[in-house]
Amino acid sequence: MRVHVREQAEDYKRLGVRFGVQWTPTILELDSEGKERHRIEGFLSNRDFLDQLTLGLGHAAFEREDWAQAQHLFHEALERDPQGDAAPEALYWEGVARYKATKNSAALAETARALAQRFAGQIRPDSGVLAFMSSVLGSVTMPDAVK
Numbered sequence: 001m002r003v004h005v006r007e008q009a010e011d012y013k014r015l016g017v018r019f020g021v022q023w024t025p026t027i028l029e030l031d032s033e034g035k036e037r038h039r040i041e042g043f044l045s046n047r048d049f050l051d052q053l054t055l056g057l058g059h060a061a062f063e064r065e066d067w068a069q070a071q072h073l074f075h076e077a078l079e080r081d082p083q084g085d086a087a088p089e090a091l092y093w094e095g096v097a098r099y100k101a102t103k104n105s106a107a108l109a110e111t112a113r114a115l116a117q118r119f120a121g122q123i124r125p126d127s128g129v130l131a132f133m134s135s136v137l138g139s140v141t142m143p144d145a146v147k
Helices: 009-019 046-063 067-080 087-102 106-118 129-137
Strands: 026-030 036-041
Touching: 026 046, 036 046, 046 067, 046 087, 067 087, 087 106
Parallel strands: none
Antiparallel strands: 026 036
């Protein structure tokens, strides 16, 4: 559903309150029950926008427990732009989806190592990814940039 701020002012206000939209552009990816699965705010390049949409589809598949589809979509976002803004999140969720599908904890360890190697300088300290890597890798040495 597309809601235009000026042309559909009442719908915009109603939905804006429901979903906490503060400004435009805001893109919400909703599941079939109307629950928000992914949010994109602000202007993005075409590639970043496509990556974010793909992440949103991956999150929806993950929520449905369609692990293979989720893994495929996260991998697609990662491979489209391996160093883009969405890449660390895509790699993280791809690994979690692989773990959920296989119940093999090696998938988590591989993901943590890949995050540490590929995105050491891009991981925000408050993102939870560092705690994930530490809990999975334990005593494995990580690059100084992620310690």
